[in-house]
Amino acid sequence: MSAIYGAWHIDGRPGARAGCERMQQVARAFGPDQARTWDGGEVALGAALLRLLPEDRFDRQPLLGAGGIVTLVADIRLDNRGELGAALALSPPDMARRSDADVLLAAYERWGEAAIDRLVGDFAFAVWDARDRSLLIARDHGDARPLHYHRGKGWFAFASMPSLLLSLPAIGRGLDTVRLARWQLLQSDGGGRSFYEQISSVEPGHLVRVHADGRVDVRRHWRPEAISPLRLSRPEDYVEGLRSVLDQAVEARLRSVRGNALLLSGGLDSAAVATSAAPILAARGERLTAITNVPRSDVPRQYMADARLDEGPFAALVAARHPNIDHEFVHLADADLLAEVERLTGYADQPVMNPLNTAWLCLGYALAARRGNSTVLVGTKGNFGISYTGQHALSEMAERARWGKLLAETGRLRRNGYAERAEYRIVSHLVV
Incomplete structure (x- = not known):
């Protein structure tokens, strides 16, 4: 900035x-x-x-x-x-x-x-x-x-x-x-x-x-x-509309003086950015550096039973689909966590809310700079967009005492594997 x-x-x-x-x-x-x-x-x-x-x-x-x-x-x-x-x-x-x-x-x-x-x-x-x-x-x-x-x-x-x-x-x-x-x-x-x-x-x-x-x-x-809701005739039209808007937004963010990089996790948000950015850059004859945080090879495998703890394989599948993506890996364990937190606290004039994520982001930014990239794409706040589950609306339903709708939406979330987080959000709101 x-x-x-x-x-x-x-x-x-x-x-x-x-x-x-x-x-x-x-x-x-x-x-x-x-x-x-x-x-x-x-x-x-x-x-x-x-x-x-x-x-x-x-x-x-x-x-x-x-x-x-x-x-x-x-x-x-x-x-x-x-x-x-x-x-x-x-x-x-x-x-x-x-x-x-x-x-x-x-x-x-x-x-x-x-x-x-x-x-x-x-x-x-x-x-x-x-x-x-x-x-x-x-x-x-x-x-x-x-x-x-x-x-x-x-x-x-x-x-x-x-x-x-x-x-x-x-x-x-x-x-x-x-x-x-x-x-x-x-x-x-x-x-x-x-x-x-x-x-x-x-x-x-x-x-x-x-x-x-x-x-x-x-x-x-x-x-x-003040914006009128968008009403389309078919579900497929919403999919194509989202794809078009995403491509337009990503292309606008590819203005750069020294190339582009992407912080690529195993989730939907940064993966969607990658699948949009790579073809646009390929048409220009340009490459995209994708950077993923993965555990070091010496981490005992029993600690990796949950596949979500290692996002490398999911990110690699996305990167492999595009020949112009150079996939790089960083390891959070290599970060000097306290030094990074101290540096960013001084730079941002405020405490760091999520130091572990912040540390790997800093590793990614540093690698992008070494690769000569001046623009880094991210999927920040994607949980409110592409991968939004609707859980954040539960608090509003509880506040307005819309119990029937709340129970129906909670049931849908439970059936889709979000039971624990959905119930936690409702209870948290009622307690507070």
């Missing part, structure tokens, strides 16, 4: 640029390729870039638009560049010379805040608009690009990571005990809280607008409930 940051002294005090320069020193760890700051007097914005996309070589943030009235910084990866280019009447040669941040600026110039509804991809961005002296910061709904902020007396600051904001002397390092308690209960959603009591987090799918009179409005911009 790249890093963005900024400060606005709403009360007119000087020092916004000095604050940005402090944050810039920390931001270089996230964006080593280019770091710049724009100074607008009472407000200053900055960006530290990590170039991962072909178009990133054209990125010169911070960007000025609308005749110098609008200033934008963004940590962004757009997946619908073609659609946006057509809507903005930008020619293919023009689009080829624009970074994703440039496209976002053109969209904001055309549609203002409503441009957010047209964006598909990962983004966290900030726009200073001198016309009404307002600052807008926004984040996509996918939880991929972090964004944090601090509300001070007469001033406001934002940054990708809390560590940037903590470089400002006026922001304390006291911990948020409520956020820590939620984390202990395995609640990853912080509800707008960071782990620091003086730093807030922009929730996924939300925006924050700061006004010249000091008002700060926080609201949700992502509204999936």
Whole structure:
């Protein structure tokens, strides 16, 4: 990820640029390729870039638009560049010379805040608009690009990571005990809280607008409930529709400056990504590095009675179907677990929720980097998509006292081998 940051002294005090320069020193760890700051007097914005996309070589943030009235910084990866280019009447040669941040600026110039509804991809961005002296910061709904902020007396600051904001002397390092308690209960959603009591987090799918009179409005911009349900005539049509959407999404994620890798488990989610990505890359004459975590050969076999503990054979079956997949293996036992946890805790400014999974992910990322790949595909949150079982709906049924439907759905889950997990989810909800 790249890093963005900024400060606005709403009360007119000087020092916004000095604050940005402090944050810039920390931001270089996230964006080593280019770091710049724009100074607008009472407000200053900055960006530290990590170039991962072909178009990133054209990125010169911070960007000025609308005749110098609008200033934008963004940590962004757009997946619908073609659609946006057509809507903005930008020619293919023009689009080829624009970074994703440039496209976002053109969209904001055309549609203002409503441009957010047209964006598909990962983004966290900030726009200073001198016309009404307002600052807008926004984040996509996918939880991929972090964004944090601090509300001070007469001033406001934002940054990708809390560590940037903590470089400002006026922001304390006291911990948020409520956020820590939620984390202990395995609640990853912080509800707008960071782990620091003086730093807030922009929730996924939300925006924050700061006004010249000091008002700060926080609201949700992502509204999936407004989307009409898809109704098709045959079950086969849903299968083909999912395949088409998956291929489109995967192809959009294959924009890379140095090749692609995939963290391939033995499950449905990353396997589906592999079977989509490999043919697309093969048509381009490119290869895909697939990386799987497997037990070391010296692990006693009695510990491997459950086939799910070794995902290597399942992943190998998927990789063998595609000649352009180079299948590599890593071993969790080779990871320096404590060192990785310490490093990631410092990098992410928060504890690691699942250290064992995190350790093997780090091994996979390191191997991908050694293979020269700059993009790594994953099946993150696939349990809410391709391999979704419906168990998460049980809590809602219990909460609404829909006992008949709850019993029917639980029965179906039991017949399909999910009895223990289904009953655990119901009991957990009723107890809590």
